[in-house]
Amino acid sequence: GDSVTQMEGPVTLSEEAFLTINCTYTATGYPSLFWYVQYPGEGLQLLLKATKADDKGSNKGFEATYRKETTSFHLEKGSVQVSDSAVYFCALSPLSGYSTLTFGKGTMLLVSP
């Protein structure tokens, strides 16, 4: 079945540092890929998405590129802020069937001033 693997956290960075959170997936066909973010005490919010190979999703300074050859969708940000502290989830959705999502286990990011 489909699966998503993320790097384990927590990831601890100082403000203005460069962020990478790795995500790889296993799926049949060409799924859509997503990054969701969960701030403390809240539900998940969609951060960015990519629906086909080589697409780059971007939002709020975060970027991720859909790499079919390496089955990856790594999340990057050039300069993190304290307000980026949250849990980040990588997820995929198959092209066919119902629009269910398969999530990774989440990566906690802690940014200190």
Place this chain on the structure above:
Amino acid sequence: DVKVTQSSRYLVKRTGEKVFLECVQDMDHENMFWYRQDPGLGLRLIYFSYDVKMKEKGDIPEGYSVSREKKERFSLILESASTNQTSMYLCASSLESYEQYFGPGTRLTVT
């Protein structure tokens, strides 16, 4: 803005009680979902519904049931709550674009 609301943010129930978790969305979405979130396990799909009165099992449906009598409302039912159902429960809804919108979650404790 899409809004997904859940009936309670925190809930404490006793073992054996019947528990209802309610979810309402205001954007006329066809699809609705129930997940549970546990540390180290991420989000796991319990049930989903793609239309009124329709339901499909997710990855971990055991011990749960659902009801969708109206398009905007999707209820999760724990017929006889057990301590291993202590968790954060998240509801979501979507159209066909696969982008899901989440509620704030209900933290359920079963004692």
